[in-house]
Amino acid sequence: MEDINKIKEDLERILERIRELYSMEFLALCPIEKEYYKNMIIDSIDGACLKLEEALKILRQNEEKRELREFTLDELANFDGTNGKPAYVAVNGIVYDVTLIASWGGGSHFGVLAGRDVTDEYNKCHEGKDKLSKLEVVGTLKGSNL
Amino acid sequence: MKISGCVEEIINSRNLLSSILAEEAITQIKRGRVNKPNVIWIESTGCSGNTISLLNANFPDVVYLLNNMINLKFSNSLMTCEGEEAFEIFLETIKGEFILVVEGAISTRENGLFNVIASYKGKKITALEAVKLSGNKAKHVIAVGTCASFGGVSKANPNPSESKSAKEILGRDVINLPGCPSHPDWIIGTLAYLITNGAIELDAEGRPLLFYGFTIHDFCPRRTYFNNRIFAQNVGEPYCMFRLGCRGPVTRTDCPTRKWNSGVNWPIGDNTPCIGCANAYFPDGMEPFIRL
Numbered sequence: 156m157e158d159i160n161k162i163k164e165d166l167e168r169i170l171e172r173i174r175e176l177y178s179m180e181f182l183a184l185c186p187i188e189k190e191y192y193k194n195m196i197i198d199s200i201d202g203a204c205l206k207l208e209e210a211l212k213i214l215r216q217n218e219e220k221r222e223l224r225e226f227t228l229d230e231l232a233n234f235d236g237t238n239g240k241p242a243y244v245a246v247n248g249i250v251y252d253v254t255l256i257a258s259w260g261g262g263s264h265f266g267v268l269a270g271r272d273v274t275d276e277y278n279k280c281h282e283g284k285d286k287l288s289k290l291e292v293v294g295t296l297k298g299s300n301l
Numbered sequence: 302m303k304i305s306g307c308v309e310e311i312i313n314s315r316n317l318l319s320s321i322l323a324e325e326a327i328t329q330i331k332r333g334r335v336n337k338p339n340v341i342w343i344e345s346t347g348c349s350g351n352t353i354s355l356l357n358a359n360f361p362d363v364v365y366l367l368n369n370m371i372n373l374k375f376s377n378s379l380m381t382c383e384g385e386e387a388f389e390i391f392l393e394t395i396k397g398e399f400i401l402v403v404e405g406a407i408s409t410r411e412n413g414l415f416n417v418i419a420s421y422k423g424k425k426i427t428a429l430e431a432v433k434l435s436g437n438k439a440k441h442v443i444a445v446g447t448c449a450s451f452g453g454v455s456k457a458n459p460n461p462s463e464s465k466s467a468k469e470i471l472g473r474d475v476i477n478l479p480g481c482p483s484h485p486d487w488i489i490g491t492l493a494y495l496i497t498n499g500a501i502e503l504d505a506e507g508r509p510l511l512f513y514g515f516t517i518h519d520f521c522p523r524r525t526y527f528n529n530r531i532f533a534q535n536v537g538e539p540y541c542m543f544r545l546g547c548r549g550p551v552t553r554t555d556c557p558t559r560k561w562n563s564g565v566n567w568p569i570g571d572n573t574p575c576i577g578c579a580n581a582y583f584p585d586g587m588e589p590f591i592r593l
Contacts, residue, residue: 237592239534239544254544255530257518260574261546261592265582 235270236262242269319490347405358485406455450477481578548577
């Protein structure tokens with residue numbers, strides 16, 4: 156949290172600086188000077204963006220990792236995306252969360268339903284393509300070799 | 302930006318794109334810069350939905366279109382000639398330059414005998430034969446509707462008529478205008494663009510970027526509900542219907558801004574999830590349409 160607070164202070168300082176530059180730009184008479192202050196403002200905004208990225212990085216690190224659990228096929232069948240339940244699918248023994256993946260509307264994906272082991276379907280359509288790294292892992296499938 | 306016109310069109314949501322294109326085409330035809338093209342519209346293994354959809358066009362309406370923009374030489378549904386006389390016009394037209402419009406998938410079982418479109422000198426002319434006959438001579442081939450573009454409902458499992466898409470049959474570049482049915486603006490806009498420019502920019506699946514450049518999800522009026530994770534639990538609720546099985550995120554059309562029935566409404570505006578009718582995998586790959 157300390158890091159975040161520090162970034163917040165930095166951002167406030169940048170905002171202060173931008174305000175200052177803005178009034179200087181307003182008061183300047185020479186067009187070249189005006190241009191100079193404008194560039195300074197853009198540089199400050201760039202700096203602020205970098206600070207925000209830093210903050211995001213810290214937040215992501217702090218984000219609690221979901222506890223991985225073990226699913227049996229019966230348990231997995233509950234997570235089929237219906238009635239507001241999450242949609243999970245298993246591929247090669249690993250269970251992934253596909254609830255909010257754009258192509259998985261309503262827990263179904265080009266005729267494949269969630270809540271099942273979809274290894275065969277996955278290999279048939281996406282073999283050699285890395286589609287899994289973007290998905291969030293929620294656990295493993297019980298009885299799988301992995 | 303190549304698709305800047307498209308972006309502007311969607312952001313302004315005035316839906317004037319195809320009427321502007323049609324006006325431009327008609328002006329150029331009147332000034333004699335381009336010729337009014339002959340068009341052959343073959344209705345194959347389909348449901349006539351796209352013809353009905355075309356008749357529903359406005360700005361420009363279909364009468365204006367037929368009078369000023371194209372010479373619709375042959376159309377199984379719309380032409381007044383019948384029998385051999387009608388097919389003679391077809392044979393006459395394919396000798397010159399023309400645009401072929403295919404509606405519906407093409408049945409190939411029993412050599413296409415499941416879909417006979419004409420009888421000429423005692424011989425049954427199948428849609429397969431007519432499409433093959435005209436397809437390779439046509440200046441452009443436009444596949445109107447999901448069936449003609451990708452197989453669609455006609456090709457759905459178990460596909461008893463062994464239907465195939467226009468591209469599979471002809472093996473040449475085909476302009477696909479999927480949709481069940483295709484929007485009249487897409488058809489007229491594409492025809493107008495072809496008349497004035499000679500070619501139209503297509504995506505990997507052969508669809509004009511002008512109309513199929515974005516997903517429905519990109520411009521969905523309920524997108525903020527999706528971003529804030531407010532989902533409808535049941536049909537009829539005015540929130541994001543993604544969890545009910547909405548196919549907006551995988552379907553590329555401009556329905557959210559163009560809307561249907563002369564811009565009156567569209568499925569999501571009427572609380573029904575998108576069923577992905579313009580998708581290449583419709584209908585098998587888009588099922589279940591609603592998941593409760």
